[in-house]
Amino acid sequence: MARPRSPLLNQERIVTAALALVDAEGLAALSTRRLAAELGVSGPSLYNHFPTKDALLDAVADTVLGEVDLGMLGREPWPDALRDWARSYRAALTAHPNLVPVLAHGPGRRASALRMADAVFGALVDAGWPRGEATRIGALMRYLVLGSALASFAGGFVDDQRVYAADYPHLGQAHLLAEHRGEIDEGAFETGLAALIEGLALRFERLGPGI
Incomplete structure (x- = not known):
């Protein structure tokens, strides 16, 4: 046979x-x-x-970024679009946390990364943001998403109250954080995302018509 x-x-x-x-x-x-x-x-x-191995890693990274939903960009109002895109972006990264250091580098020649950058920038410019502002907002959103996916803040604390009790009076409950890392890390991302978009909305209003 x-x-x-x-x-x-x-x-x-x-x-x-x-x-x-x-x-x-x-x-x-x-x-x-x-x-x-x-x-x-x-x-x-x-x-x-x-x-090369780098070429392979680029392809792997681009595959992960291909999981990010871009459909809302240019279709929804820009604050909603940024929010939904950032959540999809973070979900793709947190599904593959070991790859985040590779994804932290610029898009280079990666097709999915370039499509994402183009879609975000285009949606912001079409909504009325100046091109320079749109570039900075895209970078800022990327910093928030990548930073939130890079490592767990809550997971960095050890499950031993003695480490904190004597010398760090405000960290009396810090030994409990790791147990709730998912809830805390997700909540921190959502708090930052809400604050960022609310601040951008105020900035957009201050810039006024003619931007």
Whole structure:
């Protein structure tokens, strides 16, 4: 009986396997040798699809950004559109937290990243924001989303009241934070997002018609 053939190696299969590996074990686990073993192929065969590890990481990052919903941009009023887009953006990043350091770099040549930047900038300009302001707002939103997805503030505290009780009088409940990290981190993001958009709405009003 003939041996079953391995699935055809292609870019999509490689990217899917690489993302699964990074999700499970972190960026340090990703290597040509390890990925080839996961795929059941020889290491050099990967180079037919991605000449370098950086090229592969770019493709993986772009796949994640492709999960972000852009449909509201240019369709909803700009405050609602920014809010909904930021939530979708953060959801994509928090689903793949180990990849956030790669995503923190600029869009470069990544198609999904460039489509997202174009959609955000275009929606703001079409809504009446000056181009310079639109650029800064896009960057500001990105800082908020990436920062909130990079690490857990609440998860940084240890579950030991003795660490805080003696020397940090205002941190008497800090040992409980890690237990509620999801709620706290999500709440912090939503608080920052609301404050940011409310502040931008006031700025938009001050700039007035003619902007």
